[in-house]
Amino acid sequence: MARxxxxxxxxxxxxxxxxxxxxxxxxRLGFSGVSAVRQGKRFELELDGPADEAxxxxxxxxxxxxLANTVIEDFSIKVEE
Amino acid sequence: xxxxxxxxxxxxxxxxxxxxxxxxRLAGAEAVPLWHADRDLRGVDAVFLPGGFSYGDYLRxxxxxxxxxxxxxxxxxARGGLPVLGTCNGFQILCEAHLLPGALTRNAGLHYVCRDxxxxxxxxxxxxxxxxAPGQEIVLPIKHGEGRYVADAAxxxxxxxxxxxxxxYAGGNPNGSLGDIAGITNEAGNIVxxxxxxxxxxxxxxxxxxxxxxxxFTSILKRLVNA
Numbered sequence: 001m002a003r004x005x006x007x008x009x010x011x012x013x014x015x016x017x018x019x020x021x022x023x024x025x026x027x028r029l030g031f032s033g034v035s036a037v038r039q040g041k042r043f044e045l046e047l048d049g050p051a052d053e054a055x056x057x058x059x060x061x062x063x064x065x066x067l068a069n070t071v072i073e074d075f076s077i078k079v080e081e
Numbered sequence: 082x083x084x085x086x087x088x089x090x091x092x093x094x095x096x097x098x099x100x101x102x103x104x105x106r107l108a109g110a111e112a113v114p115l116w117h118a119d120r121d122l123r124g125v126d127a128v129f130l131p132g133g134f135s136y137g138d139y140l141r142x143x144x145x146x147x148x149x150x151x152x153x154x155x156x157x158x159a160r161g162g163l164p165v166l167g168t169c170n171g172f173q174i175l176c177e178a179h180l181l182p183g184a185l186t187r188n189a190g191l192h193y194v195c196r197d198x199x200x201x202x203x204x205x206x207x208x209x210x211x212x213x214a215p216g217q218e219i220v221l222p223i224k225h226g227e228g229r230y231v232a233d234a235a236x237x238x239x240x241x242x243x244x245x246x247x248x249x250y251a252g253g254n255p256n257g258s259l260g261d262i263a264g265i266t267n268e269a270g271n272i273v274x275x276x277x278x279x280x281x282x283x284x285x286x287x288x289x290x291x292x293x294x295x296x297x298f299t300s301i302l303k304r305l306v307n308a
Contacts, residue, residue, distance in 0.1 A: 010186075014231055015257065017191045066148070069141055069177065072184045072231060 002051035003080040004059050008068045009040035043067055044080075051079040085110040085305040087298075088125035090155075090171075092117040092146045096133030097168070097280055104280040105129065108298030110305075117149040126305050127164040127208070128155060130171030132224075132278060142185060142227050143173035152178060164208040164301055165272045169225055172264070172274030181265055181274050182240070183232030189257025193226040197290035199251040200263050200277055204244050207270040212300040218251055219293035221277035228276040230258040230265070240265055248275050 010016050016038050023037040045062075047055055059077055068075040087105045089112050091098045102112035113125050117135075122128070136145035146152070152174075159165045159180050167175040175181045188194060197220055202213040213219070232240070237259060240246050248264035256276070264275025279294030281287070 013233075014186065015189060015229070017187050017189055017257075021191055066140070066144065069144065069184055071176075071182075071233075072186060 001049070002047045002055070004045045004047060004051055004056070005078050005080055006043040006045065006059065006063050006067050006075055007040060007078075008043070008063070008073050008075045009038060011072055011074055014072050041067075083111075085127070085302055086113050086123075086125045087111070087301065088113045088115040088122060088128040090115045090117065090128060090130050090151060092133070092135035092149060094134040094137055095131055095170070097131035097278065098133075100278075101129050101131040101168075101280040104283045104294060104298055107283055108295065108302055110298070110302055115151060117146065117151050120150045120154050122151075122154050122158060122163075126308075127166070127301050128159075129280075130165065130167040130174055131280065132169030132171055135170055135174065138170075138227075141173075141177065142170060143175075143177040146170075146174045147177040156180060159272050162269060162271050164304065166209050166297065166301070167272075167274040168278050168280065169228075169276055172276055173227065175272060175274040180272050181267060182236045183230055183265070185227050185276070186229045186231050187227050188225070188229055188255070193224070194228070194255045195224040196222070196255065198223045198255060198263075198277055200275075201249045201251045202247070203249055204247040204266060204270075206244075207247055207266045207273050207300075208304045209273045209297050209300050210247060211304060212296045219296070220282070220291040221279055221294060222281045222290065223255060223277045225256070225276055228256040228258065230260075230262040230276075232259065243268070247273055248277070 019037040019039040063075045105112040202217045250261045279297040282289040282294035
């Protein structure tokens with residue numbers, strides 16, 4: 001059993017109005033010192049077996065096919081210890 | 082000759098399929114209902130992917146719909162030349178399916194925008210716009226929260242140089258779309274996607290801002306009859 005995390009973020013050049021709105025809300029709540037916010041998605045995949053090379057290759061395919069739209073988003077994969 | 086048959090696709094969460102079917106019938110074609118879970122295009126001559134919130138917009142707008150069984154039939158047929166029109170969520174599905182380049186993202190102003198919008202028709206060679214005049218300005222309703230068209234610089238340059246920007250917002254950009262892009266077409270001109278709603282602008286009875294949407298349906302009928 002293993003848990004694999006896929007993080008999906010809008011590419012840097014893609015405008016993120018939701019992140020901007022959050023960045024705008026922080027000072028109003030009294031939080032200072034944050035110059036920018038980008039919002040993304042985190043997927044937690046519970047695998048039936050170990051996170052070996054074959055399983056991670058499949059996760060990569062899942063990310064490319066469904067979890068992320070690679071036209072506008074980047075993804076990263078990590079195995080949770 | 083029997084009436085042209087235009088398929089209207091319904092996914093779970095599709096909203097505009099009844100208006101789409103009505104618009105098709107008003108133009109004199111037969112509206113053929115297509116169900117997302119069927120692997121059957123029922124021999125239609127063209128397909129209309131209407132708007133709504135298919136699969137609840139889960140993950141990304143159109144991301145789940147793109148893998149519906151019907152799409153396994155529709156994607157190769159569209160690549161083979163079948164005329165396909167996608168409006169709003171339908172446009173998002175066409176982009177997710179990579180039948181059209183780029184993607185539709187959250188409106189720059191974050192607000193859901195619902196208003197009558199002026200649009201300039203810039204390409205009248207497509208299967209769905211041949212009855213318009215080049216540069217003609219039309220008014221169609223828009224209603225979306227994720228209509229900001231984006232694509233990388235190279236893709237945008239190709240779209241512009243090949244005249245594949247079919248519609249551009251006029252009199253103000255409602256969502257921050259790059260290049261004021263409201264709709265685009267594929268290389269062959271058989272697939273068109275746009276955020277505005279022609280199917281809501283075919284009858285004065287419904288309080289539509291115009292009947293300019295009729296041009297889409299007279300265009301496809303003309304194309305099918307001459308095919």
